[in-house]
Amino acid sequence: MYMTSAQEYGDRCVALFDIGTGNISGSLVLMSLHHRPRIIAAHTYKITLDDEANHSLGDIVREIARGVESVGDALVRAGAGAPVAIEAYISSSWTTSQTRTITFQKNRPFVVKESMVLDMLEREYRLFSEKERALYQQVGDDIFRIDVEVTDSFANGYRVSELFGKTASDINLVTYMSVTSRSLVDVLNESFSKVFHSTPVRYRSYSLAQFALARVLYPHIDRSVHVGIRERETEIMLVTDTTMKKTVTFPVGSQVFIDAVAEQFGCTDTEAETYLTLHQEKHLAQEQVHRIEGAIARASKTWLELFQKALIVEGERALIPETVILFSKPLLADIFSEVIGGDVFIQYRLTDSTFTVRSVENEILRHFIDSDAKTHPVNTVLVGGIFSNMLYQKK
Secondary structure (H helix, E strand, O other): OHHHHHHHHOOEEEEEEEEOOOEEEEEEEEEOOOOOOEEEEEEEEEOOOOOHHHOOHHHHHHHHHHHHHHHHHHHHHOOOOOOOEEEEEEOHHHEEEEEEEEEEEEEEEEEOOHHHHHHHHHHHHHHHHHHHHHHHHOOOOOEEEEEEEEEEEEEOOEEOOOOOOOEEEEEEEEEEEEEEEHHHHHHHHHHHHHHHOOOOEEEEEHHHHHHHHHHHHOOOOOEEEEEEEOOOOEEEEEEEOOEEEEEEEEOOOOHHHHHHHHHHHOOOHHHHHHHHHHHHOOOOOHHHHHHHHHHHHHHHHHHHHHHHHHHHHHOOOOOEOOEEEEEOOHHHHHHHHHHHOOOOOHHHEOOOOOOEEEEOOHHHHOOOOEEOOOOOOOHHHHHHHHHHHHHHHHO
């Protein structure tokens, strides 16, 4: 199947991994220069640590390594062909990132050259990395460079899509820079090598992929709050003038709802998800509806309190925009939309209205990526696949 598809598309097969704290997900994706990317195999490994609070960081990393190997083995057994490269998306809980603006001016006009911009980026990265390296070294680790990307460029005060070759007297580059733990990358590299041997690995920040996709989906929304909800974390990103600002992450995500329902009914996580699905489809008896809504209310309160604190920090220098772009597990998207769309944040808003929530559903993502996988790919893999193909098409 892989050989036929690859010849038809004239492109290459990439193993794409999403490295989170709740799940390790992976897929084989056919990257295409002229078509939508196509997922030809997918698999997810759920990270389960009993009494999680008593586990060390090393325990979590070892479980991530087991997850990578398990997902990798499943992709190999799918028989869809060997990938020529691996792209690993690291969740925000494992990264440190910053949006930085670089300004360059001269008294007379000059032609913007690629070498000039690359030098500027390297100098700015050194400034960023020196501080971050010192922090990592305090705990006996080091940094690993992930992203140094220009997300916006301006010449003479005007946004331009292509900067090289332009004549300007001043330029401004809005950049996104991120690093992760060198120790984590060493463990991941070892796990990848056990499954894929000498296949090269490229690490990327999932936050950047999510931001880039939101700009494609909603190009006319220049002020928004991006809320990315994963299994065990939530990331909030304030975007103004279509530019990514500082992000805030807190360690509670969609799993809090699964845990609440599982506790309420004394069942497994899988059964809890079934209860939530039946509730969403209005197939539960009234007594069960009362019990599950009580669990949802408790979980909502836990998540909402942390979300509100993070939102206040994020908006301490500016009132919060009215549009929320929500990336969430499809099963819980409606619940999160309802919680966020309430009136508890009006005092932080530009107007007296509540938030308008735009949920990025899998149905929306399907307009940008196809799937032949027997296992339904999780939305983080869909986002990563779309973003990787966007970069591939720019080459």
